Amino acid sequence: MEIPNRELFGPGPTNVPNSVLQALSQPTIGHLDPEFLKLMDEVGDKTKYSFQTENALTFVLSAPGSIGMETSFVNIVEPGDKVITCINGVFGGRMQAICQKIGASVVTIENEWGTPVDVEQLAETLQQHPDAKIVAFVHAETSTGVRSDAQAIAALARQNDCLVVADCVTSLAGVELRVDDWGLDVAYSGSQKCLSCVPGLSPITFSQKAVDTIKRRKTPVVSWFCDVSLLMSYYESGEKTRAYHHTAPVNSLYAINEALSLVVDETLESRWLRHQDAANHLYSKLEAAGLEMLVVPEHRLAPLTLVRIPDGVDDAAVRGSLLANRNIELGGGLGKFAGEAWRIGLMGQNASVDRADFISDALIAELGKR
Numbered sequence: 257m258e259i260p261n262r263e264l265f266g267p268g269p270t271n272v273p274n275s276v277l278q279a280l281s282q283p284t285i286g287h288l289d290p291e292f293l294k295l296m297d298e299v300g301d302k303t304k305y306s307f308q309t310e311n312a313l314t315f316v317l318s319a320p321g322s323i324g325m326e327t328s329f330v331n332i333v334e335p336g337d338k339v340i341t342c343i344n345g346v347f348g349g350r351m352q353a354i355c356q357k358i359g360a361s362v363v364t365i366e367n368e369w370g371t372p373v374d375v376e377q378l379a380e381t382l383q384q385h386p387d388a389k390i391v392a393f394v395h396a397e398t399s400t401g402v403r404s405d406a407q408a409i410a411a412l413a414r415q416n417d418c419l420v421v422a423d424c425v426t427s428l429a430g431v432e433l434r435v436d437d438w439g440l441d442v443a444y445s446g447s448q449k450c451l452s453c454v455p456g457l458s459p460i461t462f463s464q465k466a467v468d469t470i471k472r473r474k475t476p477v478v479s480w481f482c483d484v485s486l487l488m489s490y491y492e493s494g495e496k497t498r499a500y501h502h503t504a505p506v507n508s509l510y511a512i513n514e515a516l517s518l519v520v521d522e523t524l525e526s527r528w529l530r531h532q533d534a535a536n537h538l539y540s541k542l543e544a545a546g547l548e549m550l551v552v553p554e555h556r557l558a559p560l561t562l563v564r565i566p567d568g569v570d571d572a573a574v575r576g577s578l579l580a581n582r583n584i585e586l587g588g589g590l591g592k593f594a595g596e597a598w599r600i601g602l603m604g605q606n607a608s609v610d611r612a613d614f615i616s617d618a619l620i621a622e623l624g625k626r
């Protein structure tokens with residue numbers, strides 16, 4: 257089947273660089289082949305750089321971003337543990353759902369969609385719940401295009417002796433993220449957003465404090481595939497020989513190794529700036545055309561922008577025509593924002609002023625037809 261070559265400006269996947277696709281199409285080898293194990297070590301090192309961490313337990317899970325979320329909670333949380341989940345969009349809601357399934361005592365902070373996690377409200381909640389063990393939040397809410405202040409949230413959580421779990425799916429390699437400096441205990445991401453890799457992988461990292469928490473568990477982890485202590489038999493390098501846990505998606509790991517190399521070569525600082533420059537250009541072009549951004553400037557998430565759908569404009573017709581006539585994928589609104597906003601991703605390879613021009617010109621032309 258021939259696959260069309262789309263321009264991907266939704267919430268991910270984004271377009272994948274040719275060098276990453278070429279890496280992917282190299283010959284498949286065994287997942288315990290010494291050459292492949294070498295590649296895994298390289299992937300681990302570059303993943304540490306991308307997260308800005310020295311955490312030994314840093315690796316890439318064999319499934320999309322959602323498995324990063326699930327793996328974080330099933331390992332850290334035990335039934336009855338008090339978890340504060342911060343919800344300001346779809347993905348915070350999923351954190352809450354997973355913790356409830358585990359049988360945690362879940363305390364929720366809810367903030368208006370389109371606004372960040374309210375740090376003062378978190379401070380009050382922590383005061384009311386001194387027995388809380390974990391604070392979980394989404395750094396970059398892809399459903400609303402909002403960036404929360406991860407550094408402030410983590411500092412507050414740690415003052416109250418809580419572990420910090422951060423969803424960094426749309427922030428890794430797109431906006432400033434410093435796992436060690438900020439004190440995030442568990443952070444996970446996805447391959448198909450600002451890393452510009454193929455979908456299906458989830459980089460993840462655990463601090464020593466998180467590892468100690470897992471070691472002290474009183475109840476077993478209620479998952480086989482996501483149990484970190486079992487996964488380690490495969491991922492942990494060093495004296496012990498690696499043993500089979502599951503068959504790693506070897507070709508996808510060739511791809512993420514190349515995608516991470518592109519991050520290392522560019523440097524994170526340049527990459528963060530590139531995402532911000534592209535987003536600034538997008539805002540000014542769209543605003544000049546009379547379109548309205550949904551999030552106030554100081555809380556906008558550069559890789560993903562929410563644009564209000566003008567009154568009387570048919571959401572599905574615009575996105576349908578962009579796809580059919582221009583090969584462009586634009587993101588629709590998610591959850592409460594369905595039908596109300598478009599989501600424009602400028603992630604990874606697409607985070608450039610040129611690409612911002614391209615998508616804003618196309619959208620403005622499409623609206624001009626109506």
Ligand SMILES: *Cc1c(COP(=O)(O)O)cnc(C)c1O
Nearest residue numbers: 320321322347396398425426446
């Ligand atoms: C995309 C996304 C996820 C889920 O990732 P999948 O790869 O779709 O499983 C989780 N959290 C956030 C913030 C996301 O943007």
